[in-house]
Amino acid sequence: MENLSGLLLPLLFLVVLYMLLIRPQQKRQKQHQAQVADLQVGDDVVTIGGLHGRITALSDDTMDLLVTDDVVLRFQRSSLARVVREDAETA
Incomplete structure (x- = not known):
């Protein structure tokens, strides 16, 4: 016991x-x-580095983000921190 x-x-x-x-x-x-x-094309996202952008293209493991009018950067999908929703922006 x-x-x-x-x-x-x-x-x-x-x-x-x-x-x-x-x-x-x-x-x-x-x-x-x-x-x-x-994730879908057109989603506004924030990366783990704090970069804000809009998804313009997706592949199996990467996403292309439109940062400004003519700057597109490629990131790993796993670098996503969050998806920015419109209702969260207005709150």
Whole structure:
């Protein structure tokens, strides 16, 4: 019985660690993967470097962003930080 109670505290610690750290990270990762998969030409996006642009072309692993009138830059799709929605801009 004493051995069982000695294992209870480390098991409780692992459960708390999973709930507070691992599970939220996995949720954010799945959310990011879904966001990258749902990209469409014409979406306004922000990269992890803070660059704002509009998607002009997509391939399996890259996206071309229109930054100014005649500047198009190519980025990895995984460098996406977020998609800028019009309703978020007005708020």
